Amino acid sequence: MANNARLIQEITTFLATKSLTPNTTWLTTNLATLKPDIHLQGAKQLIYIRLLNTSLQSTIQITPSSIFPQDILNGNITSRLLKGPIPVQVMDIEDIGKSRWSQLEAIEADERGETTRGQEIVRVVRDEEDAERDQSATQTSSPSSGPHKLLLQDAKGLRVYGFELSTVTGINMNIHIGCKLVLRDVSVARGVILLEPKSVTVAGGKIEELHQTWKAGRKENLKRMANAGSSTQGG
Amino acid sequence: MVVRRILCVAEKNSISKAVAGHLGGQYQTGNIRGTQYVKNYSFDYTFNNSWGPSSVVFTAVSGHIMQQEFPSRFKNWNNTDPWDLFEAPIEKSIDEKNQPIANNIKQHAQRCSILYIWTDCDREGENIGAEIRQIALSANPRIEIKRAHFSNIERTHIIQAANNPLLLDDNQVNAIESRMELDLRTGAAFTRVLTLSLQDMIKAVDPELGIISYGSCQFPTLGFVVNQYLRVKNFVPEPFWSIKITHKKEDEKNKKPDQRPITVNFNWVRGHLFDRMAVVLLFERCLNAKFAKVIKMERKPTSKWRPLPLTTVELQKNGSRFLQMNSSRVMAVAEGLYQKGWISYPRTETDQFDREINCQALCQKQTQSREWGPHAQGLVNGNFRQPRRGTHNDKAHPPIHPVNYVEKSTLSHEEQKVYEFVVRRFLACCSDDAKGEKTTVAIDYGAEIFNATGLIVLHRNYLEVYPYEKWEDSQQLPEYQVGETFIPTEAKMTEGKTSPPHYITEPELITLMDKNGIGTDATMAEHISKIKERNYVESRPATAAGRLAAASDEGDTAPATRGRGGARGRGRGGRGGATASARGATRGVEEFVPTTLGIALIEGYENLNFSTSLSKPFLRKEMELQMKAICDGQRTRNDVVQENIERYRAVYMRTKDQMSVLKAAVNKYIVEPERSNGS
Known part of the structure; x- marks a missing residue:
């Protein structure tokens, strides 16, 4: 056990390279569950993976720079820069480049096993002319190309929307709920975080039960949002 | 000197008459007792091959002469378990209506040494040729069988074909045989089980109901129509937002006195987004930027490709x-x-x-x-x-x-x-592609990218003769320099709404059938007519399609059609049939809407949760591929028939076991539509 302090030191340094600073309680409890004979490299990886797959609220050391500022949601601030690094987790994600209805149709086609057969069962076959005729309706079912809108949560549990200003590798509709991102020198405009490759690192991970709930409710959610959109439409 | 006697048989009278005209020049026309549609044309012709001078009788059939059917003991719907139809013997016999035509062939075959088959050169024609062969051989077992290969009725082509006799292709004959057998068995079994199980329910509300007919191509075709109908019916419109930029600019290159500046419309490369908040933010960034900067100015040749040869x-x-x-x-x-x-x-x-x-x-x-x-x-x-x-x-x-x-x-x-x-x-x-020049200007405005394009058509080429396609000049763009900045004349955020898909139109349905292997190019139109005839779908002019005055356009001939792929092997479709029903139909692009019966059948089958549902194209597509394999000599008729019978049997079992699911769908859409189907 004399080694414990050194182990904590090693792991903390390792996690710092990922811009993640765990709180001591979480780290010590977790180290206690490790097999005594585990070698250092294995311990680092194991702790890292556990951290990615656990809610930030119980893992991260809260300091003023590792969480969102209190007034982040203030809509009057047109532009500000957060230095960070701020670890956040994805609580929700939407592809706002496509209508919800078309996404719902794509999921249903997929459930029927029809999109997996490639070219041969193309249900929406369009000729050039047809495509020109109704460009306003985006009914195609290409893979998620975004941009995406995410609901991000910091270690204190504050939730803020993020918008993918330019394509960030790793952000797509296959991302898991609970996935960790690290934000650094990130712009915030009127309470919305603007995500760009230079300011976002996708660390990975998921929170299993949140992800399952989200996945199970996705169709209902899309349906609800599509209907909400059409009813506020008024005229 | 002994003159060779040759009996030529075409698929329809118009062909025999035309070919006789090309070969014989002068011919004698003989009537056939019992039919007014087919004649015998007799003439002398010297073949430019080993046959030499010959005396030719050129006659025709009228599509298929033979029909396949179950023996009479299987014909009573109430005493026969439809299941037995998967294995029941099939009798092939001469269609009663075609008896005079068959007799005519037999009569001449007895006196001729060569039977020369001139049916159309496709699988169906090959099969009809085999029927003619069978009839001729029954009258004269020693007659030699040859087959002419031709693809149009132009004179030199016909003469060329006449001098180069080939053989019948039995692979193609067998492909059609297996398809006809499968269509007969599956058509009869499913039609009977569906009709017997569902007709009482439906007749209670619709006394007019006939039989509920099943065809292995018609059901997937109907499936496409129903699928699209449900998409339209369930559709929910959603708002979206976009940003539009305009800029008024003098065209300095082509400056003329009192010329007004050109208004250039820039479109957002993101198109539109379905989130208002995001667009508001981006729009604000644009406005804050004040200046737009030109990041690309490109002129390059472009062309519009001439069409492919016509299928x-x-x-x-x-x-x-x-x-x-x-x-x-x-x-x-x-x-x-x-x-x-x-x-x-x-x-x-x-x-x-x-x-x-x-x-x-x-x-x-x-x-x-x-x-x-x-x-x-x-x-x-x-x-x-x-x-x-x-x-x-x-x-x-x-x-x-x-x-x-x-x-x-x-x-x-x-x-x-x-x-x-x-x-x-x-x-x-045969013309050149149309040629033009395309100009693209891209600007960066608050880190968002906007594009404007202009097109000048320089050489119309094929478009000169092909008015069905359009490619027009768009507005000309003024000169911009890369790096140039300007304040946009107007920047605005716009709002729109997704529009519902439309009911499936005929060209779209044909495309889907084609992509999914339903029917062959030759039979698709018939399958579409069938699902209309059977009251599974209704057609109407597509929305916004201009209705053209129905000019008097009665054709001066009523071409014979063939009952291709007809489920019950009715032989030739004869005169009328699909053609007649189509004549009264609306002109212009048609769109299809399923009837309640059509929806009930498809939804019922989909609810059976069977991956090889009859409402899906998979089973039929497989079968169509196997036909090709028979033609290519890779598979045998027997093998293909057995494999498919097993598959359809599995579907049949499921249908029978879960008839309650189909009944529920019938109940939902036909018996009690107002209760479950609000709108």
């Missing part, structure tokens, strides 16, 4: 789009033009011309037209380009093309339209 599927699709005729009507008219020798065989999958076909000579024939003659002359004088080559070749027929020039005034109104389309399409194929 049946394309002809049908374009018929709906441009000629105001539905697919079965277009095919009937094209068939007539083929029989008269004006165009090549209209049932083809091939979209590449073989080198042997002299396209330039075919263009030459069209130079006499007042309308497209000058363009054809231009091609002959040096503008000719060898047509593009598509990827399909059915190895039987060339793409559809004009064989001879005909004065339009001698054709019926509908024939004129189809002939003109075929000619213009062909000339377009």
Whole structure:
């Protein structure tokens, strides 16, 4: 056990390279569950993976720079820069480049096993002319190309929307709920975080039960949002 | 000297008459007792092969002569378990109506030493040829069997074909045999089980109901229609937002006195987004930026490609789009033009011309037209380009093309339209691509990118003769320099709404059938007519389709159609049939809406949760691929039939076990529609 302090030191340094600073309680409890004979490299990886797959609220050391500022949601601030690094987790994600209805149709086609057969069962076959005729309706079912809108949560549990200003590798509709991102020198405009490759690192991970709930409710959610959109439409 | 006697048999009378005319010049016409549709044309002809001088009788059949059916003990629906129809014996016999035609063949076969088969050169024609062979052999077992290979009725082509007799292709014959057997068995078994199980329920509300007919192509076709109908019905419109930028700029390059500045419209490369908040933020960033900066100014040559050579599927699709005729009507008219020798065989999958076909000579024939003659002359004088080559070749027929020039005034109104389309399409194929110059200007405005494009058409080329496609100049763009900055004249955030999909139109349905292997290019139009006839779908003019005055356009001939792929092996479709029902139909692009019966059947089958549901294209597509394998000699008829019977049996079991699911769907849509189907 004399080694414990050194182990904590090693792991903390390792996690710092990922811009993640765990709180001591979480780290010590977790180290206690490790097999005594585990070698250092294995311990680092194991702790890292556990951290990615656990809610930030119980893992991260809260300091003023590792969480969102209190007034982040203030809509009057047109532009500000957060230095960070701020670890956040994805609580929700939407592809706002496509209508919800078309996404719902794509999921249903997929459930029927029809999109997996490639070219041969193309249900929406369009000729050039047809495509020109109704460009306003985006009914195609290409893979998620975004941009995406995410609901991000910091270690204190504050939730803020993020918008993918330019394509960030790793952000797509296959991302898991609970996935960790690290934000650094990130712009915030009127309470919305603007995500760009230079300011976002996708660390990975998921929170299993949140992800399952989200996945199970996705169709209902899309349906609800599509209907909400059409009813506020008024005229 | 002994003169060889040769019996020639074509698939329809119009062909025998035309070919007899080409070969014999003068011929004697003989009547056949019991039929008025088919004649015997007798003449002498010297074949340019070992046959030499011969005495020829040229007759015809009228599509299929034989029919397949179950023995009478299986005909009573109430005493026969439909399950037994998967294995019941099948009897092949001469259709009663065709008895006079068969007798005529037998009579002549006895006196002839060679039977020369002139049925159309496709699988169905090969099979009809085998029927003729069987009948001839029954009267004269020693008769020699030959087969003519031709793809149009043009004189030199016919003479060439006549002198080069080949053999019947039994692989093709067998492919059709297996398809007919499967269609008969599955059609009868499913029609009976569906009708017997559901008719009482439906008749309670709809006493008019006939049988609930099943066909292995019709159900997936219906499935496509229902699927799209449900998409339309369930659709929810959603708002979206976009950003539009305009900039007024003097065109300094072409400055003229009192010239107004050009208004350039820039479109957002993101198109539109479905989140208002995001667009508001981006729009604000644009406005904060004040200046837009030109990041790209590009002029480059562009071209619009001339069309590919014409296939049946394309002809049908374009018929709906441009000629105001539905697919079965277009095919009937094209068939007539083929029989008269004006165009090549209209049932083809091939979209590449073989080198042997002299396209330039075919263009030459069209130079006499007042309308497209000058363009054809231009091609002959040096503008000719060898047509593009598509990827399909059915190895039987060339793409559809004009064989001879005909004065339009001698054709019926509908024939004129189809002939003109075929000619213009062909000339377009032989012309150069249209050429133009495209200008693109891209700007960065608050880190968002916007584009403006302009097009100048420089050489219309094929478009000169092909008015069915459009490619027009757009507004010209003024000169911009990369790096140049400007304050946009106007920047605004716009709002729109997704529009619902439309009901499936005929060209779209044909495309789906084609992509999913439902039917062959030759039979698709018939399957579509069938689901209308059976009251599974209704057709109506597509929304916003201009209704053209129905000019008097009765064809002067009523071309015979063949009952291809007909489920119950009714033999030839004969005169009328699909053609007659199509004639009264609406002109213009048609769209299809399923009836309550159509929806109930498809939803019922989908609810059975069977991956090989009858409402899906998979089973039929497999079968169609296996037909090809038989033709290529890779599989045997017996093998394919057995495999498919097993599959359909599995579906049959499921249908029978879960009839309650189908009944629930019938109940939902037909018996108690108002209760469950609010709107």
